[in-house]
Amino acid sequence: MTPSPNNHSRLAMTGLFAAFTVALGVLESFIALPVPGVRIGLSNVGIMLCLYLIDFPAAMYVAVTKSILVPLLTGNLIVKMSIALPSTLAATAIMGFAVLLMRKFTTPLSIGALGAVAHICTQFFVVKNLYIKADAIYNLLPYFCFFSVLTGVLTGYITRIIINNIREDQRCISCFKK
């Protein structure tokens, strides 16, 4: 990473977003949705904010921190971490490329949806290869994919509102030069 005059600010902001993401991840485990197995993926808001306001490596740091700390805090460590780590990293990578390539044409709404779908697909892939070695579990994938598009758009919408507010706030402009 190239050192820049803004490096301290960048580090502080990455830490702030990491804390924000972990807090949302823990908070989310208390939110029960009526549909079994579906979660909103609120912590994706923090990762997307990182992608848009800081840069891709920062988002990766936040993703790794989140997927190690959230299972640690919510229990069932090994199973959750083995599923969450690859899927969060894959989702962040996909979102990072999407932001890199299509930043000018898209908003966080579709990036969120893409990330959520990437997340759920990787989860199924990991579960299939580590835990339940049968193709049959892919029967459930379209159903979860559908809900992940909805939750992804929701988290993307939240991200968009936050980004718009941050960019309008005079005090924040020095923190985010982009």
Add this chain to the structure above:
Amino acid sequence: MKKSKFDILIIAVLTAASLFFMLDVQSGEKRLYLIDKNTKEEIKLEDRDISLDNGHVIIQVTSEGARFLESDCPNRICIKQGWVKNCGDTAVCVPKHLALVMECKEQDYDAISQ
């Protein structure tokens, strides 16, 4: 940040793809399978309970289908997934490495003459 057409396109494609696979319903003869990590065994559809993992998981089987009746896994998602009755229905318990699947297969021949 304004709305963009590209957004709508991406979201529409993702939704359409998932709906397409969701509506891809199988038909034919129903067979119920229990998947336990690496093994896959067929379960006869008759009224009984199957106890697994030293009684920590109980699967209820009827002539119609099956469901996870009890499990001590953390989120109990397998129980909430309910009955596995129709073609393609699946209930999965990841922490216990268990899954119930209803697979349907069309018979290879329309009829067999003797």
